[in-house]
Each structure stands twice: as C-alpha cells, then as structure tokens.
Amino acid sequence: MKFQLFLTKHTNHITLVTGILIVLGELSKFLLNFTLGYQVTLAIASIIAAVPIAVRAWSALRNKVFSIELLVSIAVIGAFIIGEFNESAIVTFLFLFGSYLESKTLQKTRTAIKGLTDMSPTTATVVNADGTTEDMDVDDVDEGDIVLVKTGGQVPVDGEVVEGSGYLNESSITGESRQVNKQLKDSVYSGTMVENGYLKIKATQVGDDTTFAKIIELVEEAQDTKSKAEKFIDRFAQYYTPAVIVLAALVFAFSRDFRLAITVLVLGCPGALVIGAPVSNVAGIGNGAKRGILIKGGEVVDTFAKVDTLVFDKTGTLTQGKTxxxxxxxxxxxxxxxxxxxxxxxxxxxxxxxxxxxxxxxxxxxxxxxxxxxxxxxxxxxxxxxxxxxxxxxxxxxxxxxxxxxxxxxxxxxxxxxxxxxxxxxxxxxxxxxxxxxxxxxDQIRPGVKESLAALKQQGIKKLVMLTGDNQLTAEAVARKLNLDEVHANLLPEEKVEYVKQLKADGNTVAFIGDGINDSPSIANADIGIAMGSGTDVAIDTSDIVLMQSSFPALVHAHGLAKHTVANTRQNIFIAIATVVFLLIGLIFGYIYMASGMFVHEASILVVIFNAMRLIKFRTKFDKQQAQVTQPQTNPA
Structure with missing residues (x-):
C-alpha cells in the first residue's frame, strides 16, 4: 500500500525521468552510434514507466476489473520478449504522459465545483450575550447564535436578519451577481457577500445544513452520478478488455506473429471511449453550477434533453408570486x-x-x-x-x-x-x-417569461401547459399573454398530478416546473421535476433540477445545456469508435505500429476531453441575445 501511494505521488516525476531517458537513448544512437547504450537506456526507461502501470493493473485485477493498464502491461512484457525496447519505452511514456494531460484537463472541467468550494465561509464573528464579539470556526457556530457580518464580509450561516441592513451579492447561490437589499427579518444564505452595510443574523441553519453546503454537495454528487451512456460504457469496458486479450491470443495463434499480437493489445485500449461520456457530464453540470442551475446527475441531463412538454404552475412560477x-x-x-x-x-x-x-x-x-x-x-x-x-x-x-x-x-x-x-x-x-x-x-408575470418560452419552443419543446388552482378566466388571461398551448384551471394538487400522469401516458416526456413546495407531488411524478426556488430545502431535495435564480432565462439555458451535453457525449463516443476503426485499418494495411498506435490512442483521449471542455463556456443563442440586450450602450465619440 505504501509503495502504491509512493508511485501515485511521484507518477509525474517518473513520467519526466522516462521522457529524459528516451531522449538520451535516441541521442546515444543517432549522435554517438552507441547501440548498446540505446538499448540499455530504453530498457531502463521501460521498466521505470511500466512499474506504476503494472501496479495499477494488479490493483484492478484484485478487484476483478480488467483495466486498460492490464493491456499496456501485457504489451510491455511482450515487447521485452521480442526485444523492442524502443516500442515499450515509448508506449509506457505516452500512456503516463497521456494520463498526466488527462488529469490536468479534467481538473479544468471541475472548475465550477472548485470555485464553489473556495467560496465556502470558514470563520464567523459571533455576538455574545454581553455584546462582545468572538471569531470562531464556522463549524462551531450553533443554531440560534447571533453572527455579525460587516461590509466585505461573508455570511457564514443561513439565517434571519435581526439587526442592521445591507446589500448582498448572492451569486454563490443564484449565479447572478446583482446586489440584493436585506433588512430586518429577511432571510440570508451562507456564502453570500455583504457588499455594503452591516448585518446581525440569527443562525437557523449551520454547517452542512446550510443552503450553500447543500449546493456544493449536490454538485459533487451530480458530477459523480453516471448517465445511461456512462453506465453502458462501463458494462461494455468490462467485457471489451478481456475480449481484446482473447483477440490478441487468437491473432498470435493463427499468424504466429508475436509483434502483431502485442500491437493488437496496444491498439485495443478503449481509453477515449471510457473517458468520453464522464467528462462531458462533468463539464455540462459544472457549467450549470456556475450559473446557479443545479442538475442532479447525468441521467437527469439525458432525460431533460428528451423533454418535449413543459408543464407550469402559475403563481410563483410563471408569475412572481408578489401579489x-x-x-x-x-x-x-x-x-x-x-x-x-x-x-x-x-x-x-x-x-x-x-x-x-x-x-x-x-x-x-x-x-x-x-x-x-x-x-x-x-x-x-x-x-x-x-x-x-x-x-x-x-x-x-x-x-x-x-x-x-x-x-x-x-x-x-x-x-x-x-x-x-x-x-x-x-x-x-x-x-x-x-x-x-x-x-x-x-400577480405580475415574471420578467422575460414570454421571450424565454418562445426560445424553449425554438430549442425543440413542442407543448407548453399551465396547471393552476386559480380560476379559468384568470388562467386564460395569463395563457393568452404567454402564448401557452394548453391551460387547465381550478385544479387541486392531486388533480395536477393526474394531468401530469395523463400527459406521460399519451407518450410525452414531461418536465414540471413549480415552486418546489406546493407542487412537490407533480414535481415527483413528472419525468423531470424543476424547482424555481431561491434555495428552499424542499426545492433542493424534491426536484431533479433547481434554478436558484428563479428565472426563465435560466430554464432556457438549462434545457439548451442538457441537449448540448448529450450531443457532446455522442460526439465523444463517435470519436472514440472512429479512432479504434482507424487503428485497426492502419494495422491491417501496415501504416500503424505499436508506438504510433499508442500515440493516436492518447491523442484521441485528449481530443474527447477538449471537445467536452467546450461545454464549460457553452451559451445558448438566447443567452447571447440577452447579453446584447443588457449590454450598456455607449455614445459615439
């Protein structure tokens, strides 16, 4: 175990040493014509680089998993048997260097969650009963404690303002950096910043129970939750790796060409296929998190991309709820x-x-x-x-x-x-x-709703339906303003559920958008439940997607993001399969060898990662239009 930890810690150093040895070996051959030095140097480089790969392969085998490292390890052993030290050195170096680049680029796809974590408050100024203040670790604050936050400070707890007033930047919760005025009895959330003023806040939620902590936990869990494509690929890889080993054995049995069999092992590494779907999932969910859109996993992304019917509550959803x-x-x-x-x-x-x-x-x-x-x-x-x-x-x-x-x-x-x-x-x-x-x-209709619903139609939504407990005339008046396809009024919560079930029974893929509290039964029964909630516990817990801004442009972005994430995953799978086909054709026609095959394999991994990273900066056409509208106009000189 200690040896494995040592190798994990120093893998980058091993990669660097291997690369240096390969360069020295090549120089000794072509500049000094020292063939023995060339062979010895590359053999040493192969052994050094193969050790961490073989250890990973053994660890996977102990858990009954046939990993990519196993294919590479067998290929290295085979290369040693036939004396192709240059092939084994280059293959192992490319594999380690590819892993290094892969880890670095994957870190970038997780920037959203890292940014959230970095914003987590660590200390709090607690006001004692005698009026004195005391700085303490945020984990030591209890419910009911009074905390003081001044200008430039970060709110360490969820709570209620009991004294003072100020303007807060709630971008860590909503993804929107506009300032919000907070006064007596207003609710505030952990992680938000006091831009101006001072507040005394009575803590109602502390530690891991705060809205901000739950957001971080949800995003972390979502990025680790597998989509259907990922689950299929995981199952596929379990059978694919041993199949490649069997194929290599059959190639050797029929051709008696050991080098060819070893090359099959190298070309059979399914790296791009295995990494392609997860990296798209992580990048897409990270993009949403930066904008205050919490998507609970890859399977939610898959389903939301297929939604063709959006069902809305009226009060507090299509309207502001400020009656x-x-x-x-x-x-x-x-x-x-x-x-x-x-x-x-x-x-x-x-x-x-x-x-x-x-x-x-x-x-x-x-x-x-x-x-x-x-x-x-x-x-x-x-x-x-x-x-x-x-x-x-x-x-x-x-x-x-x-x-x-x-x-x-x-x-x-x-x-x-x-x-x-x-x-x-x-x-x-x-x-x-x-x-x-x-x-x-x-009740005022939310700003931008009509334009957002039109944009959703352009993105592929076929039907917009409103279900409300309000009277028919009022409901129809709102529906006319928003160009909705259907409206059903005077409904009890259980009647809304029946409508949702009927829409699903008719073959529609349904998303229900509500406030996450009164509409929780409908949210639970829809294919996708979406809460237009500013951080309420029920909204976060019961829905598949939470729009922390409670805005319809965020809904448009979430839907467009889901469709592009699924499309990106399919692109990555295509790239991975096309690479395997290219390598197999190259092997048949003799223009691909072991080292060049490994180079193409590692390059394909980086291609799918970079392709997925495009999702980090993804914006819909509607996002761009909104940005142009809100851009300040400058007077010509």
Missing part, C-alpha cells in the same frame, strides 16, 4: 372590520394571495380589537374555514364556496366575473353563509 389587491367588491357597511377579519384568518396561511390580503388590510386599519380564532381548517387548493366567536367565516375560491353551500347573488356573480376577466385571481369571504367581500388579486 397585490388590485380590485375589491364590498357587500358590507363595516369594510375595515371585515378586512381585519380576513387578514386575521389569512394569517394562518403563507399563500401569496393571503399575504396580499394581509398587506391590503394593514393599509385600512380597523378600530375593533383583533378577532380571536377558536378553530381553523385549511383546505388545500381551496381556502380556509374558521370559527370566530359564534360566527363561521369561509375565505377562499369559488370551489370553497360551493363546498359550503354559499351562494352568490346575481350582482356578486357579475362582480366576480368582471374581476376574473381582468386577469385577477379572486378570493371570496363569507360570514355565516353571506358573502361580505370579493378580492381581485393581481
């Missing part, structure tokens, strides 16, 4: 009191429509004391039923009213339709079976 009361119809003489009652009941929910009602009620204060709720029942996808004193209050959508036999008058029904026709979501409040208020709540 405001845009219209109100009142059927009471005590408007402010009824508004206060509605706000009290909606206080038990965190639904965006409820939050809009609370905000609106705060702008119209009531003189009455806050109502006391004695009993509440939340009906998912419909609303809330509550007991207040001796009164029954129901607040929710039309379906909720129907469920509790609350009828609307002709005038109230007309008001409801007018609000819905204006593209507003509607919430009705009834007390003891009598409608008191109807709210029209508007």
């Amino acid at each position: 405001t009361v845009a219209g109100l119809r009142s059927y009471t003489d005590h408007l402010n009191d009824q508004l206060a009652l509605a706000a009290t009941i909606e206080g038990v929910s965190d639904h965006p429509l409820g939050q809009a009602i609370i905000t609106y009620a705060q702008q119209h204060p009531s003189d009455q004391p806050t109502a006391t709720l004695t009993d509440t029942e939340t009906v998912k996808g419909q609303g809330i039923c509550a007991k207040v004193a001796d009164h029954t209050v129901i607040i929710g959508n039309q379906k909720m009213m129907d469920q509790h036999q609350v009828s609307l008058t002709a005038a109230q029904a007309k008001d409801l339709k007018e609000l819905q026709a204006a593209g507003q979501s509607t919430v009705i409040m009834a007390v003891d079976g009598q409608v008191q208020l109807t709210f029209g709540i508007a």
Whole structure:
C-alpha cells in the first residue's frame, strides 16, 4: 500500500525521468552510434514507466476489473520478449504522459465545483450575550447564535436578519451577481457577500445544513452520478478488455506473429471511449453550477434533453408570486372590520394571495380589537374555514364556496366575473353563509417569461401547459399573454398530478416546473421535476433540477445545456469508435505500429476531453441575445 501511494505521488516525476531517458537513448544512437547504450537506456526507461502501470493493473485485477493498464502491461512484457525496447519505452511514456494531460484537463472541467468550494465561509464573528464579539470556526457556530457580518464580509450561516441592513451579492447561490437589499427579518444564505452595510443574523441553519453546503454537495454528487451512456460504457469496458486479450491470443495463434499480437493489445485500449461520456457530464453540470442551475446527475441531463412538454404552475412560477389587491367588491357597511377579519384568518396561511390580503388590510386599519380564532381548517387548493366567536367565516375560491353551500347573488356573480376577466385571481369571504367581500388579486408575470418560452419552443419543446388552482378566466388571461398551448384551471394538487400522469401516458416526456413546495407531488411524478426556488430545502431535495435564480432565462439555458451535453457525449463516443476503426485499418494495411498506435490512442483521449471542455463556456443563442440586450450602450465619440 505504501509503495502504491509512493508511485501515485511521484507518477509525474517518473513520467519526466522516462521522457529524459528516451531522449538520451535516441541521442546515444543517432549522435554517438552507441547501440548498446540505446538499448540499455530504453530498457531502463521501460521498466521505470511500466512499474506504476503494472501496479495499477494488479490493483484492478484484485478487484476483478480488467483495466486498460492490464493491456499496456501485457504489451510491455511482450515487447521485452521480442526485444523492442524502443516500442515499450515509448508506449509506457505516452500512456503516463497521456494520463498526466488527462488529469490536468479534467481538473479544468471541475472548475465550477472548485470555485464553489473556495467560496465556502470558514470563520464567523459571533455576538455574545454581553455584546462582545468572538471569531470562531464556522463549524462551531450553533443554531440560534447571533453572527455579525460587516461590509466585505461573508455570511457564514443561513439565517434571519435581526439587526442592521445591507446589500448582498448572492451569486454563490443564484449565479447572478446583482446586489440584493436585506433588512430586518429577511432571510440570508451562507456564502453570500455583504457588499455594503452591516448585518446581525440569527443562525437557523449551520454547517452542512446550510443552503450553500447543500449546493456544493449536490454538485459533487451530480458530477459523480453516471448517465445511461456512462453506465453502458462501463458494462461494455468490462467485457471489451478481456475480449481484446482473447483477440490478441487468437491473432498470435493463427499468424504466429508475436509483434502483431502485442500491437493488437496496444491498439485495443478503449481509453477515449471510457473517458468520453464522464467528462462531458462533468463539464455540462459544472457549467450549470456556475450559473446557479443545479442538475442532479447525468441521467437527469439525458432525460431533460428528451423533454418535449413543459408543464407550469402559475403563481410563483410563471408569475412572481408578489401579489397585490388590485380590485375589491364590498357587500358590507363595516369594510375595515371585515378586512381585519380576513387578514386575521389569512394569517394562518403563507399563500401569496393571503399575504396580499394581509398587506391590503394593514393599509385600512380597523378600530375593533383583533378577532380571536377558536378553530381553523385549511383546505388545500381551496381556502380556509374558521370559527370566530359564534360566527363561521369561509375565505377562499369559488370551489370553497360551493363546498359550503354559499351562494352568490346575481350582482356578486357579475362582480366576480368582471374581476376574473381582468386577469385577477379572486378570493371570496363569507360570514355565516353571506358573502361580505370579493378580492381581485393581481400577480405580475415574471420578467422575460414570454421571450424565454418562445426560445424553449425554438430549442425543440413542442407543448407548453399551465396547471393552476386559480380560476379559468384568470388562467386564460395569463395563457393568452404567454402564448401557452394548453391551460387547465381550478385544479387541486392531486388533480395536477393526474394531468401530469395523463400527459406521460399519451407518450410525452414531461418536465414540471413549480415552486418546489406546493407542487412537490407533480414535481415527483413528472419525468423531470424543476424547482424555481431561491434555495428552499424542499426545492433542493424534491426536484431533479433547481434554478436558484428563479428565472426563465435560466430554464432556457438549462434545457439548451442538457441537449448540448448529450450531443457532446455522442460526439465523444463517435470519436472514440472512429479512432479504434482507424487503428485497426492502419494495422491491417501496415501504416500503424505499436508506438504510433499508442500515440493516436492518447491523442484521441485528449481530443474527447477538449471537445467536452467546450461545454464549460457553452451559451445558448438566447443567452447571447440577452447579453446584447443588457449590454450598456455607449455614445459615439
């Protein structure tokens, strides 16, 4: 074990010494005409270089794996038997040098995860109970501790601002470097930077539980998760290597040409084939990570590239979820009191429509004391039923009213339709079976959604579908603005799941895009689940892809990246197979020999790596268009 560790540590030095010995041997032959020195020097070079290769081959054999190193080791032994020390020296040197270049270039494909790791906070300034501060290792911070972060400092924990304000750069979380203002009670994430101001933060998640730590862990796991192509190639390589050994033995048995048999072993090394798919996978996932797009493995990339149907939730996905009361119809003489009652009941929910009602009620204060709720029942996808004193209050959508036999008058029904026709979501409040208020709540469509959906269509998406719990008129108004193909409204979460299942049953490959919380059943049932989430635990845990920016341009990039990563993998497989065919034809026609064959083999490995590295800087056409639009205009001189 110690010897193996020593060889691993000094493989680069061994490669350098081997290269120097080969040069000295060639000089002794061609300048000094010293043939014995040439033979001895190359034999020594072969032995030195063959040792780490043979050790790796033996280690693999002990684990019942037939590796490329085994083919090279047998080829070296054969070359020694026939006295071709120059061939064995060059083959082993090229193999080690190829491994060195391979490791260096692979490191570049992992720059995204290395960059994330380098941004991990290591220390925190903790505020003690007496007001004094203490610097400590970030791993020693506990939940509930108060940490201080000043201008230029890095937030070490996930938490809530309890004092101060500032502008944070959240690029480590979202991939977008714009500054975000944070004030009292706002959430902040580990790894973000305070560009201006100061914050005292109460820690809610620390250490490996922080959003930033989970992102790093997810990217690391994703880059090690194999795609279908990789799994197939792994199985193929297990049978391919022994098959090459058998083929070489048959070649020798029929031709009695030992040199030819050894050459078959060298040419049979499937290096480019084995490395081609993983390096594309790593580079593609790394590209996404740099842009705040977390793709959970090669298999997700494969499936997302085949998606032809995108299904969206509306509120918080197609729209921003920042709702405001845009219209109100009142059927009471005590408007402010009824508004206060509605706000009290909606206080038990965190639904965006409820939050809009609370905000609106705060702008119209009531003189009455806050109502006391004695009993509440939340009906998912419909609303809330509550007991207040001796009164029954129901607040929710039309379906909720129907469920509790609350009828609307002709005038109230007309008001409801007018609000819905204006593209507003509607919430009705009834007390003891009598409608008191109807709210029209508007939600802004996310910036760039329409253009992004058009770009997705150009990239091969055939169908855009919206599933929402909102009313039909509001849903259709949004669908018209965004040119969606289908819209289904008034749906409960379980009904959304049924639509997703039906789309799959019809032969579509479906991706569902939601907020990662209310829509988790649909996300789980789709072929690909995508969370438009700014780092929530549920969003990260339940979906296949997380868009940390919660932006549709990021969705366009993720889809384009998946398609190009799969295409890149296929290109690499083609290059690897074409190389083997070229070498076999060269062997038949006599223009490829052992050393030249190994050179072509190592060159093919580097070609597939460099081809995959193009993914690191990949941008879609839509990315480039967006960059041109946002580029600052300069005045001509």
